[in-house]
Amino acid sequence: MRTARATLVAALATLTMVAGAGIASPAAQATPPVKPAGLENAKACEITRPSEGWPDGTSAGFDTNLHHGLDSDWKQHVRPVGTVRAIMLFVDFPNARAEDNPAPYADTSTYYDFLEPSVEWFRRSSNGRLNLEITTVPQWFRMPLPDTEYGLSRNTFTVENQLEYVRDVVNVTDPDVDFSDYRLLYIVPSRNASHIAFSPEFNDYTRSIVADGTVLKNGDTFGQDMWGWGFKILNHETGHAFSLPESYNATGIGGTHRFVGGWDMMGNISGRAPELMGWNKWKLDWLQRPQIGCVTQSGVTEYTLTPIEQGGPPGAAKKLVVVRTGPYTAWVAELRRAVGNDAGTICDPGVLVYKVDTSIPNGDGSIQVHDAKPGSGRQGPCTEPDIGTLGIGADEVPLFHDPATNVTIEVVSEDESKAMVRVTKGDAP
Ligand SMILES: [Zn+2]
Structure with a gap:
């Protein structure tokens, strides 16, 4: 088991690495790369599966009618509403x-x-x-x-x-x-x-x-x-x-739960935070467009997130922020708290960031959690990916940055019932 101090060192190392990637360097600060952007309609973030699908036998025989595109086929599956x-x-x-x-x-x-x-x-x-x-x-x-x-x-x-x-x-x-x-x-x-x-x-x-x-x-x-x-x-x-694919790793290469740990009912059934990820809830029509923040254009936008485990009061708060990075890919952020289906067992409440790639077939990693605190190790029943959220405070990492897509997600403030995140999308590198 890692000590808290070791976790903090790992967290600082991550921050340093992020700064080294350019987002917080003095040069970048001198010339803000992006401007405040207007809010977009969530329709622009409704990523579907590739129209050509996948060849038979892909994914070790797993059912490729199950995928992470939002275009569930309600003739083949049951619409759960x-x-x-x-x-x-x-x-x-x-x-x-x-x-x-x-x-x-x-x-x-x-x-x-x-x-x-x-x-x-x-x-x-x-x-x-x-x-x-x-x-x-x-x-x-x-x-x-x-x-x-x-x-x-x-x-x-x-x-x-x-x-x-x-x-x-x-x-x-x-x-x-x-x-x-x-x-x-x-x-x-x-x-x-x-x-x-x-x-x-x-x-x-x-x-x-x-x-x-x-x-x-x-x-x-x-x-x-x-x-x-x-x-x-x-x-x-x-x-x-209901049309959801596996979230766990069915490739046989690497750990079974290395993609999402215990963060999703379609991953580890016995996971520590088994609530369905927000992307899956959107796919099931349990979340709807007004509850989704969508970013496709360069700029800076801010969103208040409320916990994915709870229904939200109608209004400006969102359940998901989706930052679209390509025809089939997005970074997604949601707030996870120890309430509802995650009460009592969740390891690391905070802002969970993950990548969706609908071009990847069932079981091969079409949804993967970003580990904001790599090197935290297994701590009791909590595995490495279970300790991976963004947050503010001791042992926490507030910032996510992906140099490959030039996307930054920063937790600006948080309390038990909400978190504010700032999304910065630069031009594609
Ligand atoms: Zn399954």
């Missing part, structure tokens, strides 16, 4: 019968009660924009095949196997369920079905499962790893059904 109805079905198997589980796992209510806090998590995260309504059928449906036959263990899983599993579940349950009421399908297996190993999202682009006149194409097939992750597995996986 208003009441979204889900049906939760419980299944067991000839070789893994629910009644053979020890109490309380013979009872479907145990499974529902375990996952149900995710509903309130979504309500807070969306600031009331999403009301996820989960209906259960509180009985076990017996699958026709043993759990070993579905190809859903770690080393046999394919989306084709998952599709056939869902097809069997729908066939078995259709006499008892009117699927026309539901947009999301959650399938939960008996605790002793050890071969249903993990909990991948269900996004079926073949649209081939139709019941009661409804195409069943989004949801999640839960597995035994849900008991390790906790209820937030539902929030993460449903995030995919």
